[in-house]
Ligand SMILES: Cc1cc2nc3c(=O)[nH]c(=O)nc-3n(C[C@H](O)[C@H](O)[C@H](O)COP(=O)(O)OP(=O)(O)OC[C@H]3O[C@@H](n4cnc5c(N)ncnc54)[C@H](O)[C@@H]3O)c2cc1C
Ligand SMILES: Cc1cc2nc3c(=O)[nH]c(=O)nc-3n(C[C@H](O)[C@H](O)[C@H](O)COP(=O)(O)O)c2cc1C
């Protein structure tokens with residue numbers, strides 16, 4: 214069940230210039246959250262009405278905490294970054310269908326998690342859960358430079374490979390270059406592998422191409438402008454191959470049927 | 482204390498409804514709101530056949546409001562009657578079905594089909610593009626409004642609310658046209674056409690270029706239009722545009738609306754409709770108002 218509530222901030226810190234981490238006291242949401250889902254945050258300024266969707270980066274079900282990692286890009290994220298421990302923030306969540314979708318489709322033992330830039334945060338909870346479930350977890354993380362974030366956290370649950378835009382760390386190039394360079398999907402291993410990815414559209418399109426070429430099941434997390442965040446406004450759709458649950462017209466709602474989709478379902 | 486009002490012959494337990502297109506068919510918001518506490522639920526516009534809607538981006542935030550160009554995506558009446566109407570029927574609330582169409586025939590067919598259902602009221606959205614006339618909205622031409630109203634009234638079983646567009650020079654002319662055509666009520670306002678440029682991408686914020694502005698930013702325009710229409714027509718008014726709290730809703734009632742719809746505010750607070758119902762009751766208690774009907778149109 215989704216909750217709409219005002220939550221207390223337990224920790225807020227800057228991971229690197231423009232990237233922030235926030236931990237919330239979110240008992241109810243933490244209990245139900247699954248990897249790939251997100252929450253909507255609201256600003257305190259009533260002239261900015263719409264929700265800011267932010268992926269769930271980590272949860273601790275025992276302590277009831279929820280962690281979010283976000284980049285400051287505009288009004289809302291800048292306001293959030295100015296908050297400190299003890300302040301409150303209005304949150305709606307958990308929202309969407311996450312990587313639970315994968316379980317329906319595949320029992321492959323090897324899981325390659327691909328995160329590009331601010332698409333890395335949701336991969337943390339996924340790595341943790343898949344590691345606990347006994348899968349072999351590999352993470353391929355794309356950064357601009359050797360100035361990384363969340364890499365230490367990821368290393369707790371996954372064997373990590375890094376790609377950087379400037380070549381200052383790991384593979385010089387994209388996450389796809391890193392997958393090829395490290396031969397992460399050896400011939401014959403296609404059926405044993407599942408790729409899960411979140412990041413910019415060019416990266417996701419590239420992965421969709423790789424998935425088609427190698428016939429590897431691939432799931433991606435999409436973004437779109439949202440108004441309601443609950444599936445009512447039909448603002449956040451993506452074109453799909455099969456008819457959607459809501460309007461039966463090939464428009465899945467990213468906030469409801471997504472944000473995680475099997476690339477085979479999408480019209481990339 | 483009486484909070485019930487009579488909207489075109491249908492008694493609503495209170496004057497607070499949802500605005501079409503912002504509340505789906507209530508399914509999604511029923512997690513946050515007890516729909517039985519609302520005067521009514523106005524559904525997302527539905528047409529005789531499914532509509533795909535516009536490309537994305539479909540929504541954009543603006544100061545104090547938002548733009549949308551959803552393009553009336555809807556599953557068509559078959560799915561709506563099978564899935565959404567039975568869901569809404571479980572609640573003790575009035576069901577208002579918002580109808581869209583590309584042509585007069587499509588409106589008539591939809592209204593005919595809905596006559597067989599348990600919908601309590603029909604709201605006709607005439608801000609839809611008229612395909613025969615190059616996509617110009619039906620609702621900007623008084624003669625066309627009167628003609629469509631007459632045509633749907635001929636086949637309607639439920640009372641008909643004509644939903645007016647604010648994108649006209651004189652809204653009272655449009656309201657009078659609806660009344661002359663036999664409308665049982667009018668609702669206003671639909672969104673105001675606007676545009677936003679994304680200066681980083683150097684293109685339009687919405688794929689459709691233009692979109693409908695809604696939210697608190699449009700409220701003064703909406704209150705003014707409700708007031709003007711109330712001075713001219715004798716049929717009841719369902720008022721909307723930027724309502725985000727009980728005080729906003731009360732402004733519309735005092736300007737002459739019999740009931741109000743709450744739209745964009747749901748996106749900021751999914752519980753807002755129920756809070757508005759409670760806020761109106763609190764206002765009545767505080768001011769010792771026995772009957773909400775004393776407030777309707779009390780500002781002349
Ligand atoms: C499912 C999902 C998960 C996300 N997870 C994260 C995350 O974990 N970390 C992170 O840093 N960012 C994430 N984003 C992107 C994040 O939502 C935007 O960066 C944020 O909304 C920007 O808000 P702002 O007020 O700072 O920017 P502004 O530009 O002032 O925002 C204006 C409006 O545009 C919307 N908007 C702007 N950029 C985006 C975007 N990329 N996607 C959707 N709406 C946008 C805002 O919500 C707001 O309504 C996610 C987006 C989605 C859809
Ligand atoms: C996302 C969105 C979708 C809408 N869809 C419809 C619709 O299908 N039919 C309709 O008559 N009005 C539609 N509207 C207009 C609203 O019902 C309402 O008239 C308008 O938004 C003003 O009210 P508000 O400021 O409270 O949102 C829509 C508005 C929004 C924001």
Ligand code: FES
Pocket residue numbers: 438439440441442443444445446447448449450466467468469
């Ligand atoms: S944001 Fe409204 S349907 Fe997804």
